[in-house]
Amino acid sequence: MSQSLKIENLHATVDGIEILKGLTLEVPKGEVHAIMGPNGSGKSTLSKVMAGHEDYTVTAGSVMLDDINLLELEIDERSRAGFFLAFQYPHEIPGVSNANFLRAARQARLPKGEEVDAVAFYKEMYLKMDELGMDRKFTGRSVNEGFSGGEKKRNEILQMMMLEPKYAVLDETDSGLDIDALKVVAEGVNTMRSPERGFLIITHYQRLLDYIVPDVVHVMFDGRIIKTGGKDLALELEEKGYDWVTKELVPA
Amino acid sequence: MSIVLTPMEETITLEPTEVWLSNPPVTESDAATPIWYRELQEKSWERFKELPVPTRTNQHWRFADLKMIRFADLASAASASDSASLIARATANRPADFAAHFVFANNRLIHSEIVDLPAGAICLPLNEALAAHGDLVRGHFLQETQTLGGDKFAALHGAATLSGLFVHFPKGCVSEKPILVHHFSGGEGQLTFPHTLVVAEDNAAVSVVDVFESITVSEQTLTVGVVDLTADRGGRIQYVSLQNLSDNGAKHVQINNTRAGRDAAVKVGFINLGAAWVRNESLNRMTDTGADCQIFSANLANGIQEYDQRTLQSHEAQHTTSDLFFKNALYNKSRTIFSGLIHVKPGAHHTDSFQTCRNLLGSEEAEANSMPGLEIDADQVKCSHGSTSGQISDEEIFYLQARGIPADDARKIISLGFLNESIEKLEGDELKAYLFAAVERKFTHLDESA
Structure with missing residues (x-):
């Protein structure tokens, strides 16, 4: 059995325009990989395609979660199979409390006829909220409604902690965060690092990688991975800027 | 300054005159009731006979399906046969914390429990109150002469x-x-007349919940209810109507008259889940400085249900405030009508008044009609009104699905949340949970009746 999140030769279009142009990478269980790239390189498209957003059409390639072809599953089935995407812009759901939302997500993972144990659920949720420094009043508030940028990102990490995916993709989780919120979010991710779980962290800035130290760094440009290296690649990129990528790394 | 925004008149179509019933719906010997009350009953009956059945020429019935009020063979309800099971139904499912609980079936009291009423409070069935506190009742009972179209019903x-x-x-x-009141109705062609009269004197605070349910499904029943709410200086009232009648045959008319006096605050909530046809009229008068009225509604319409709601926020003094927030979730071929007017009367300066009606369309065939209106005859006024109709956003569904929740469940959760936004504005966590659970139960049956 495979033990990785494996993307192979992925091509995807939006409104007929090709954004992903044969992207290949593999995140083995237990590793943290980062994808860095300039704006417009297709980073967020990659995350949406993996989650199954309907605006994107996959024209070739595969995404394998262990032995499961993710692209053959419905959006919700992907999540239940162990895939998680922390959104860059989490949606607001008016009138639906955070607690009820998480409970419904947990309920969806149980066999028919079984109910979430409410007491244990709240206990676990409160514990994880404490870890993330989230006030308990967030359980009763509508999902993401009126949340600050930092609160929304913490809420994404809370969901990840409660759903315990096999592979998690974090899409620009650092954008809009002040340094304190960034540390809290990174801490949440670090406590979830395990030999049983893989992470793919999409970011524009190297800053996040000071706190979540990656095993592997990929550089993405124009819908493909154009360079892969160790954690130092992120520093090099930060120092030389994305011009370096576009001018020197892109094969002529 | 005067701004008037009201919808255009509709083409005139005349309906034939009808006779709904030929004798006054009086079922009990009223010997114990005061003379003024018996006179009022007689006058009302004369007035009822004179008044025409509403037609399309009446602006207040615009968009209404007038077939719904073609009544024949109406009769005052006979006693319900199985009180014990109705009492069991009413008491099995109620908020744990309540001040008193009364159960009426077909216009008759079948159960009462007083748990925790403060000293001095009167909480009695109306017929007993008429006998024992006639003068107190008289000052507040059916005092409102304006209606929003339902004068024949009134x-x-x-x-x-009355019950x-x-x-x-x-x-x-x-x-x-809260004081809980259950009203059951049943029996083919049966009429019931629930009346709720709530008075909060200076700085008093009271909460009353009316729950309407059918005894059995698929019987043609008609409820003609009136609610009179009066809050004096600094008084607070919360009144909630949870209408959960059978969607197969039951019709429900409820006319609410609210008077909020100086610095008084009144919250009114209408939750409509059942009945084939509903007409809610909510007339809210802020008669003295500092009065505040908040009117909320959460309606879940399915099948061929029609919910027709007409409201008035009448600002009659300075520094009065009001907020109206109505939500309709519609499925299948259901219809809703919202017609609301904010009227800031001359001299009612420094008024803040808001009105919002939102419709969530869960089906292509559902129909939501909204007629917000604004009439301002004062200065230094802050008013807004608006209505929106739309479907659940794909992005919201995607977000829930991305957490493993199947699409159908996601739609349900989002729709529930949509209605919950209105319920959330009421007071009392237990009461809100009770109302929310009722909405949730209807959702679980939506698929079956679809």
């Missing part, structure tokens, strides 16, 4: 033997726990 109500409660909280008398 006259019929006035002529009838329901008289709740009188004297000066400073406060209870945070």
Whole structure:
């Protein structure tokens, strides 16, 4: 059995325009990989395609979660199979409390006829909220409604902690965060690092990688991975800027 | 300054005159009731006979399906046969914390429990209150002469033997726990007349919840209810109507008249889940400085249900405030009508008044009609009104699905949340949970009736 999140030769279009142009990478269980790239390189498209957003059409390639072809599953089935995407812009759901939302997500993972144990659920949720420094009043508030940028990102990490995916993709989780919120979010991710779980962290800035130290760094440009290296690649990129990528790394 | 925004008149179509019923719906000997009351009943009956059946020429019935009020063979309800099981139904499912609980079936009291009423409070079935506190009732009972179109129904109500409660909280008398009232109706062609009369004197606070349910499904019944709410200086009233009648045959008319006095605050909530046809009229008058009225509604319409709601926020004094927030979730071929007017009367300066109606369309065939209106005859006024109709956003569904929740469940959760936004504005966590659970139960049956 495979033990990785494996993307192979992925091509995807939006409104007929090709954004992903044969992207290949593999995140083995237990590793943290980062994808860095300039704006417009297709980073967020990659995350949406993996989650199954309907605006994107996959024209070739595969995404394998262990032995499961993710692209053959419905959006919700992907999540239940162990895939998680922390959104860059989490949606607001008016009138639906955070607690009820998480409970419904947990309920969806149980066999028919079984109910979430409410007491244990709240206990676990409160514990994880404490870890993330989230006030308990967030359980009763509508999902993401009126949340600050930092609160929304913490809420994404809370969901990840409660759903315990096999592979998690974090899409620009650092954008809009002040340094304190960034540390809290990174801490949440670090406590979830395990030999049983893989992470793919999409970011524009190297800053996040000071706190979540990656095993592997990929550089993405124009819908493909154009360079892969160790954690130092992120520093090099930060120092030389994305011009370096576009001018020197892109094969002529 | 005067701004008038009202919808255009519709083409005139005349409906034939009808006779709904030929004798006054009086079922009990009213010997114990005061003379003024019997006279009022007689006058109301005369007025009922004179008044025409509403037609399309009446602006207040615009968009209404007038077939719904072609009544024949109406009769005052006979006693319900199985009181014990109705009492069991009413008591099995209720908020744990309440001040008192009364159960009426077909216009008759079948159960009462007083748990925790503050000293001085009167909480009695209306017929007993008429006998024991006639003068107190008289000052607040059916005093409102304006209607939002339902004058024939109001006259019929006035002529009838009534059920329901008289709740009188004297000066400073406060209870945070709600008084619960169940109203059951059943039997082919049966009429019931619930009346809820709530008075909060100076700085008193009271909460009353009316719950309407059918005894059995698929019987043609008609409820003609009136609610009179009066809050005096600094008084607070919360009134909630949870209408959960059978969607197969039951029709429900409820006319609410609210008067909020100086610095008084009144919250009114309408939750409509059942009945084939519903007409809610909510007339809210802020008669003295500092009065505040908040009117909320959460309606879940399915099948061929029609919910017709007409409201008035009448600002009659300075520094008065009001907020109306109505939500309709519609499925299948259901219809809703919202017609609301904010009227800031001359001299009612420094008024803040808001009105919002939102419709969530869960089907292509559902129809939501909204007619917001604004009439301002004062200065230094802050007003807004608006209505929106739309479907659940794909992005919201995607977000829930991305957490493993199947698409159908996601739609349900989002729709529930949509209605919950209105319920959330009421007071009392237990009461809100009770109302929310009722909405949730209807959702679980939506698929079956689809």
